[in-house]
Amino acid sequence: MSATGDRSIGQSGRIAFRRAPDFGTVPQGSEAEKRLYEIWEGESGWRGFLTTVDHKKIGMRYIVTAFVFLLMGGAEALVMRMQLARPNETLLSPDQYAQLFTMHGITMIFLYALPVLSGFANFLWPLMLGSRDMAFPRLNALSYWVFLFAGIFLYSSFPLGEAPNAGWFNYVPFASLEYNRGPNIDVYSLGMVLLGISTTVGAVNFVVTLFRMRAVGMSVDRLPIIVWGTLTISFANLLAVPAVSLAFLLLWMDRNIGTHFFDVASDGRPLLWQHLFWMFAHPWVYVVVLPAMGIVSDALPTFCRRPLVAYAAVAMSTVATMIIGFEVWIHHMFATGIAPLALAFFGAASMLISIPSAVAVFAWIATIWTGRPVFTVPFLYFASFVLMFVVGGVSGVMTAAVPLDWQLNETYFVVAHLHYVLLGINVFPVLGGITYWFPKFTGRLMNERVGKLAFWIVFVGFNAGFFPMHISGLLGMPRRVYTYPDGMGWDTSNLVTTIGSFVLGIGVLLFAINALVSARRGRKAPPNPWDAPGLEWSTASPPPPYNFAVLPVIESRHPMWEDRLQPSGRRSSLESGYLLHQGREALGVNPLSGKADVILKMPKDAWSPFFLGLFAAIMFFAMLLHSPSLTVAALVACGATLIAWLWPRRSLAQREPPTPKQTVPARAEDNDDLLPVGSAGEHSGGWWGVLALVLTEASLFGYLIFCYFYSQSQTTLAWPPEGMPKIGIGGLSTGVLILSSVFAWLSERTLRKNRQWKAFAWMLIAIVLGCIFVGIQMKEWRDHPYGISAHLYGSLYFTITGFHLLHVVVGLVILVLLALWIALGYFDENRSAAMRIGGLYWHFVDVVWIFIFSALYVSPFWLRGH
Template sequence: MPVVPHKRTACLSRVPETGTEPLDAESVRRLEAIWETRPGWRGWFCTVDHKSIGIRYLVTAFIFLLLGGSEALVMRAQLALPNETLLTPQQYDQLFTMHGVTMIFLYALPVLSGFSNYLWPLVLGSRDMAFPRLNALSYWVFLGAGLLLYASFPRGQGADAGWFNYVPLASANYDPGPNIDVYALGMVLLGISTTVGAANFVVTFLRMRAAGMSVARLPILIWGTLTASCANLLAVPSVSLAFFMLWLDRNAGAHFFDVAADGRPLLWQHLFWIFAHPWVYVVVLPAMGIVSEALPTFCRRPIAAYAAVALSTVATMLIGFEVWLHHMFATGLPPLALAFFGAASMLISVPSAIAVFAWIATIWTGRPVFKTPFYYFAGFVLMFTVGGVSGVMTAAVPLDWQLTDTYFVVAHLHYVLLGINVFPVLGGLVYWFPKFTGRLMNERFGKWTFWVLFVGFNLGFFPMHISGLLGMPRRVYTYPADMGWNTSNLLTSIGAFVFAIGIAMFIGNALVSLRRGAHAGANPWDASGLEWSTSSPPPPYNFAVLPSVNSRDPLWSADASGPRPGYLLHRGREALGVSPMTGEPDVILKMPDDSWAPFVLGVAATAVFVALLLHSATSTAFAALVCAAALVAWLWPRRELGQREPFAPQPAPSNDTRTADDSLALPVGSAGEHAGGWWGVLTLVVTEAALFGYLIFSYLYLASQSPRLWPPDGLPKLGASSLNTLLLLSSSVFVWLAGALVRRARTVPAFWAMAAAIALGAAFVGIQFKEWHERPYGLSSNLYGSLYFTITGFHMAHVIAGLIMLCWLAVWIARGYFDGRRDAALNIGGLYWHFVDVVWLFIFSVLYLSPYWMRDR
């Protein structure tokens, strides 16, 4: 039943539903034909519709939630009473590791990605995400990574060193089976999915918004996922590198973490927690965004202190990058580091408290309507407070020394990662269930479900604090009867099963409501966001008429500042691109059709990692070739059909006073910074820069810790490396020249300039291979060799990828694909190549020049 507005906001009137402006039947049929996924199994595999991908993320993540929850129940049955023998120590190790991996990596973020994939274009007033095919690829790779991580588990060979996977416990000497290899490769593959998904969200925020939606008018939902996505671009390379280095240690004889060869296990902890602490906020901030977006609907007023909440979201993540060391307080760090990171860990509570006070103020100054979602959001505020308080306690170094590796930390982790994530997710599912399905969930049963979940959660996880204070260590599979832990463990186990019953009740309610729930209508909650201005569920094209907004809460605004009919784009799959800050329209973007390429590339990428796991060079090469073919098909330029010149978008049929002449003519599929691909490669550059930054950090950290001669074979020779630097920088000049000549319509000189750049890059590759061959050591010879060949090998892979890209650009130049307006691919390729060259300057400085500086000290 729709919520009745409180009298305090009754003056806010609803405007006409922007997405359902009256159009002639022919226009509607044309839009449906353009945007609808074709029926049948081909359409199921080929779809790039963000709504379908969002639902797949949600369903898949919930399946992993059930798997992780089942593993938890088995463990709690083992720990319910002392001296239980339900599980062996080895089985328990695999269960608690896979439980952590599943809940943290396969449920917590993917379920939030499901919400964001479905809702972002709707709340932003857009037709789709910035990169629909990349969106589909992120899901297929996520699914492949999840299946790979579970591949060996049924055979009793699952990951068994904890989700944090500390070395040397995870090294081949102590864990020689395939368990850790599966985990390492699965996490690298999952990192690819997370990174491409994050890039898609960032560029969608920058470019795919309703006209007039400036940064100050963004829906509050956007800030959480946007901040998390920016963090993923910078943090995921750290853990991906750590797992890849571990895989090299275990399978190629490298020595990054090998103490006998001067490797350092603490390097693993640094790389892992540089990722894992921001990851806590990656799975919390989008959930906070869900609460900040939906809670005001049931308080009948906008979110209190919007600007403060948005800024606190960003500040939380920025500080979160600075406090990874508080997970390492017990590792013997210097006192100055303990003091600095302890203070930073306490400081992070300030922006979090701002959000809590804003939610409380929203409830206090509004008039709450006690529907089921409101209960979940109010419960979340309590969970957030409890988890935050226990987190501040562990930020105090002396207390952390007492509590580390006890069940107190387990309790804090579950309040933060489960309570702060699951309650907003379940509340968000109830809130947006009408938008997903067109039906409402059962209200009375929904409230019963909430109370079962709330009681079960707190009964299950609050006693863990007591167990930890009584000294119960983490990761023990059983305990004696006389330790004083019996009651708290029994309560925890009972609570876990009660919580599981609540989850089963929620799923049952959702499945029954899917078929028998009351029909919802377009906006059953009388909410303020643009997603409620279109039908429920939305049509394939989201908005028949793209909206234009002048308000942060468009459906609660007066007519003058509410959403107005914008433009009707129906000449193909088209979307409106806007300027990043002001939201002013500046381009008509051509969106891709459904495609096999994301599915094929996702399957082939998974096959590459499976082949590496099986140590099959032939299978790895074949799968890599399939990946390359799928990428070529994906990136092959297509001549635009129909009109390519700038045109004024047709205004929607309405009483709006604007006419086509009032709008600026917008370019179609424009080049340069207007092109979506340019922004996509820019995000790739950011995350690749982070990857090389972590490589260089690893080199400098290990060099500073090594007691032996560094480098072991004497100072590096600068002749060949200096020549290579000159060659690579010169190639960048010719790539720039080729672009300038294309824009002047001088195709032949542009082709030869690109050919010169390719020749210089190939010469760099030849000299680098020669230098590798002449080195007196290899990857497995010593620690320096492991670092040298890994760093230069990563860069060589980027150079070769860049050369392939330049070759294709040369072919396209010769065939006349580019002109003054159509040069996006050329700009994108140039941006990537310049990045590769700049990275080499840092590598040259660190690998070749820094040893001279070190020796001079």
């Protein structure tokens, strides 16, 4: 086939723009390299700061912002330790301590632990995968801005003395309006929902990036372990974050709308909160651990001068750990009256999770034992991490035994375990990872002598600060107390803990000072100062804006060590590869085979992520202030910004196919098959992104339906309490919605045949049918003799159907936009990715209604029949 731009018939029979990617090299300092700089380099100054979509800048912002939150959370911890250093201390009042205690937990768990790992992944993933950017650069920027604004939102009430005060676990009924009437819990609830948006958006980006943005030849058995870890936790976030977001939303509704999800007086279930919270929070333990384990697995071998032992076993253990982690949330609820059979099952599962973790531990030890360790600062952090991991893991296995858990539950032993798991297993890899990749971040090396001093201070301070907590717990010291009487036997252990905490704080502060000074005055680093094996070290330090002048072709897991590991055989092509110089372009690959299948056009810097994050934060502030008008105004601003974000820039008819240069094959077996340019159908990154969004939204509706059946199983009252649902009306609305989905599908199929006005007509019918569904739903609501605040069933019914109706309205807006874009000529047989993406969302909304109809309308009749 010709190597020039062409129109060719694709497999689907549709005509699409295609061209062959060039092969070759880009000499340093050449005109081609200068052009790449011009294409990929964003604006400077404050405009560039607010509009950049460069994954490296966003990754660094994540790391720096999360580290600031680490220092803030550490300062809160030191104030609490001063309160607990001696018996009967009066430095803090009970309410002040409760707020400090809660904000410390929120900060360390939600604002530091995962965001700092997201920073590593954002910066390193494209470099490790051989790509020029993440799959969704603007979505990447949005995730950071929402994270930043969520952190500001959560801290907004702290100076006013109205911060969250019910612990990071926020148990009801203490967090309910009856016992906590201030804005404290509302701040926490809304802030966590906002933060959940950031986490979900980031997870979608990571999943699609791994599937679609790898270098050619980067098969799954060649992925770095940190990629395995981040991919695993991204899937976990898509499935788990909806649980906690829903829990906080339902709590906010209980407190502000009068629903009864957790209200015992109206048959609500406080244990429902614990189920939803721990369905999220236990997997979250591994969310903040697995990428940190990946940092160690990838960086430790560099200083052992050998590859990681049992790579495949470590990769599989990473996935297995998360899978089992989803099944053991009830071990946080052993003391709540769970049935003995459930105790036995979840206790055994909690023991089982130690097996994949042990696989990784033995692999690290074997790597050190069989290697030639070089005792640099990163190696010290990584080796000490293994010790922290073992201590935290052993104490976790102890609490998996039900009888022992009953004894240790609510004692400081659990606090010690929590800090070893969430802090020790996270902070040590993070500090080591920052030191290791510091040359890649800044182009300079951190001071080794100061780094070793900081390490030993951190190591001694951490263990002196947290290991005595085990002893305090075994001596019976309860959790969450703000003071204690003299003569309980806890004086010495608490004093040692306080001293150790301050030593730890000094060490972390010294590390931060070393990083700040080294970033400006440190010794300049060569491209690969550690002689590391990873692909990220094949670029300059720091990397150029485009990452790779030519997109590499990978043949091994250690492209920088190929000469010493395999003297003969195929070699990765790092200096000669795919040339994509016609605008901001990246190579998309088949998710399974890893073969190139599309040339993706990447977006430039944009204002929309910043403004969308800002308007979302304003909307949540308006909800906190109980201002309906401001809430609606901010919501409209969010919608307008999102529409502007998605609006097509120009029709395909206005685009001229580019004329690429003659191809120069890099190797004999390569050919110049033409690839689609841009996004179409399954080649569209947006299609994969919506597919990931559908996964997390399906989880959200799944948790809602779980709430329905759980509440039904626990109640002793009639269900439904006021007559059976009208299954005839429900069946009618179901048929209307399914028919609407059929016409939306027909519109997309017709457009592929370039019948634009017929496609427009089918889409109008789909919209009308969707509006009829909304009308039926509104009429059914009006005909009900009760409202959302009447009783528990009313709260569940109106919340489930109302949440679905909200999705229907969003779907209708999408269909209207698609119809408008069809009429304006933005789509034809060549460019219809948005039609398929919008249709995917609409079909999902329709399928979800089938499950809701089955649960709310059909199941009561079936249960009555049995």
